[in-house]
Amino acid sequence: MASLGELERAVMDLLWAGQEAATANTLRDLLAQSTQPQDGTVGHVGKDLAVTTVLTVLSRLERKGLVERERGTRPHRYQAVSSRADHTAELMHEVLGSAPDREAVLARFIGSVTDNEAETLRKLLGRS
Amino acid sequence: MFWTSYFLAVLAIALAWPVPILLSRAQWPARSPFTAMLLWQAIALAGGLSMIGAMLVYGLEPVGDNLVSGLRALAGMVFNNAPTTDLGFWHIFALSAAALLTAHLVFTLLLTYYKIQRQRRRHRELLDLLASPSSDGPGTMVLNVDSPVAYCLPGGARSVTVLSDGLMAALEPAELRAVLIHENAHLSQRHHLLLWAFAAWRQALPWLPTTRLAQESVNSLIEMLADDVALKTESKATLIKAIAIVASGSPATPAARLAFGEPGPSDVDPSQPGATGGTGSAGTTASRVSRLLSPRPPLSEPLRAVVLACCVLLLAVPTALLLVPGLLG
Numbered sequence: 001m002a003s004l005g006e007l008e009r010a011v012m013d014l015l016w017a018g019q020e021a022a023t024a025n026t027l028r029d030l031l032a033q034s035t036q037p038q039d040g041t042v043g044h045v046g047k048d049l050a051v052t053t054v055l056t057v058l059s060r061l062e063r064k065g066l067v068e069r070e071r072g073t074r075p076h077r078y079q080a081v082s083s084r085a086d087h088t089a090e091l092m093h094e095v096l097g098s099a100p101d102r103e104a105v106l107a108r109f110i111g112s113v114t115d116n117e118a119e120t121l122r123k124l125l126g127r128s
Numbered sequence: 129m130f131w132t133s134y135f136l137a138v139l140a141i142a143l144a145w146p147v148p149i150l151l152s153r154a155q156w157p158a159r160s161p162f163t164a165m166l167l168w169q170a171i172a173l174a175g176g177l178s179m180i181g182a183m184l185v186y187g188l189e190p191v192g193d194n195l196v197s198g199l200r201a202l203a204g205m206v207f208n209n210a211p212t213t214d215l216g217f218w219h220i221f222a223l224s225a226a227a228l229l230t231a232h233l234v235f236t237l238l239l240t241y242y243k244i245q246r247q248r249r250r251h252r253e254l255l256d257l258l259a260s261p262s263s264d265g266p267g268t269m270v271l272n273v274d275s276p277v278a279y280c281l282p283g284g285a286r287s288v289t290v291l292s293d294g295l296m297a298a299l300e301p302a303e304l305r306a307v308l309i310h311e312n313a314h315l316s317q318r319h320h321l322l323l324w325a326f327a328a329w330r331q332a333l334p335w336l337p338t339t340r341l342a343q344e345s346v347n348s349l350i351e352m353l354a355d356d357v358a359l360k361t362e363s364k365a366t367l368i369k370a371i372a373i374v375a376s377g378s379p380a381t382p383a384a385r386l387a388f389g390e391p392g393p394s395d396v397d398p399s400q401p402g403a404t405g406g407t408g409s410a411g412t413t414a415s416r417v418s419r420l421l422s423p424r425p426p427l428s429e430p431l432r433a434v435v436l437a438c439c440v441l442l443l444a445v446p447t448a449l450l451l452v453p454g455l456l457g
Contacts, residue, residue, distance in 0.1 A: 005256055012257050064253055087254050088273060094251060095279055095290075101240065103347055104327035105247045107314045109278035109307050110374045110413055111347070117414045121372040124417070 007049075007057045010034070012066065016084045021070055021077035024054045130189060132449050136182035139446065143175035148338035152345050158419045160427040161352040163435050165322070168342050168349070170439035172329055175338060176233060178446045180226050185450070187223035190214045196454025236332035237325070244324060248283055255281070259290060264308060267315075270296065276374045280311040282320035289315070295374065303370035306362040313357035319350040348412040355416060368420050375413050 014030050015022065022030075028051050058078050061067040066087075070077045082090075095108065103111075113121070148171060151157070157164030185195060191205075191214050192198025202223070204210040212220075259269035268289045271277070276295040281288050289311040296304065314320070326346045330339040358367050427435070 009257050066253075066257070084258065088258055088271070091251065091254055091258065091271070092273060092275075092277070094247070095277060101244060101247075101327050101331075103343075104240070104244050104320070104323040106251070106279045106281045107311070107319060107323070107350070109310060110371060111351075113375045113377070113413050114411075117411075118376050120414070121417065122376040125369065125372040125376060 004057060004060065007031075007053070008061055011054070011057050011061065012080065015067065015078065015080040021079035023075045023077050024051050024058060025075065027058075027078070028054045130186075132453075133182050133185035133189065136178040136185060136446060136449065140175060140178040140182055143171050143178065143442075144336055144338050147171060148341045152341040156427055156431075157345065157349060158352060158415060159424050160432060160435075161349045161356070163427060163432050165346065165349050165353070166439050167435055168326075168346055169322075170442040171338070172326070172342055174442040174446055176329075177443075177450075180230055181446055181450050183222040183226035183229070187215070187219045187221075187226065190216070190219060194453035195450050233329075233332050237328045240328035240331055241324060244327075248281055251281055252283060252286065252288070255288065255290065262291065267312075268308065275377060278307045278311060278374065280314050282315055282318075287315045298373050299370055300366075302362055302366045303373070306358045306367045306370045307374070309358040309361060310354045310367075313354040314350065317350075317353060317357075319354070322346055322350065348415060351412055351416055352419060355420065359420075364420055364423075368417060371413065371417055371420075 010031060011027060014027055028049050031049055031054070058067055058069075062069060062078075066081055067078050068081050070079070094102065095106065151164075151167065151171070181195075185198075188195065188198030188202060191201035201210075205212050205215075215223075255269055255271070259271045262268040262270045267287060268291065271290055271292050273292040274294040275292060276298045277290075277292040278295050279290055281290065289308060291304075291307070295307070299307065323346065326339075326343045330343045333339050355367060426432075
């Protein structure tokens with residue numbers, strides 16, 4: 001049985017790949033399909049998966065603000081709030097941005113570099 | 129009592145302005161970053177202690193011979209409705225200011241902690257979905273991003289070091305190891321706790337020169353400490369090269385062109401980290417590299433002992449002035 005973390009990842013991958021909103025049933029079927037052929041990393045995720053488990057995963061993702069539910073339809077249809085690229089950009093903005101407490105949140109190998117510094121370093125690189 | 133508050137006030141002012149400016153301009157911290165880090169912590173703690181202590185001692189002067197009896201008398205006034213006629217306006221003002229400052233510092237510390245934790249949790253949640261685990265170990269993840277980026281996200285047992293695809297492509301295995309050791313040093317030496325405390329201090333008293341200088345110095349000192357750990361296993365040339373490649377922000381191509389002796393003028397893509405305008409940590413990279421290129425010996429043993437003695441005195445003297453008369457009396 002896959003962990004909730006792995007399932008969240010697999011569900012998000014499906015939602016990011018798919019064009020339109022999907023119900024928990026559809027997602028469960030897609031997850032089960034992905035188990036058939038490969039023996040790879042994602043392969044073991046969806047085997048014998050209950051729809052309630054998928055719903056649990058979806059509500060966790062909804063709480064995290066990653067997934068939204070279409071109102072008024074039954075069964076509920078879910079879709080990703082933003083694309084994979086948008087979320088990656090959000091991460092990079094936090095890493096590279098100049099938010100005042102960024103330095104306390106995470107430690108970068110190289111902090112902000114001025115143009116002069118970058119130039120000096122590139123010359124250095126050419127020399128070595 | 130009066131002289132105590134006078135002395136503490138002078139100490140507080142010295143630690144708030146001239147001392148940090150001198151220390152931030154000194155050259156020796158790059159030679160012994162760990163010792164310098166201890167001194168910054170002592171300055172920050174002693175500064176806060178003497179600031180609050182000076183106001184407290186001044187305010188309690190009419191009601192007690194020392195801090196302990198003064199606080200006891202004050203507690204009597206607050207809780208038992210004893211007459212406050214002994215305290216003049218300025219005494220009450222000083223006491224209120226001491227109480228407010230203490231509450232402000234504690235509150236800011238907690239609020240900063242909460243904010244940092246929330247941002248880290250959110251970041252971690254996204255990483256779990258977007259990054260793939262690396263072959264370098266359980267605490268390492270790889271993010272599908274083209275620019276060379278490496279950072280660590282502290283979080284106890286769930287601490288993680290993140291590398292970008294661009295970084296893995298741009299660096300040789302040894303350089304990559306140097307980066308990983310550097311980032312893991314941040315985690316194992318608990319640098320995030322220092323960053324939290326100094327970030328909170330600056331947040332609480334942004335108008336005080338010492339808070340900004342201290343935060344900038346601490347930011348650059350932890351990088352030097354982590355570099356020193358990396359140097360234990362990787363060569364200096366490797367580390368410098370890794371820093372230069374990541375800092376110049378562009379994988380492979382400019383380096384290759386430079387190898388032919390053509391110093392392409394600022395053709396940095398604005399989205400690359402090399403071009404992000406410097407805030408706060410600007411200058412850190414240059415001082416790190418110059419420290420690696422022309423290393424100077426660490427402070428001598430006696431000098432380090434002197435600095436450590438200063439740290440101890442900075443903390444012991446205000447504490448003793450505040451507490452000892454009461455405990456003896």
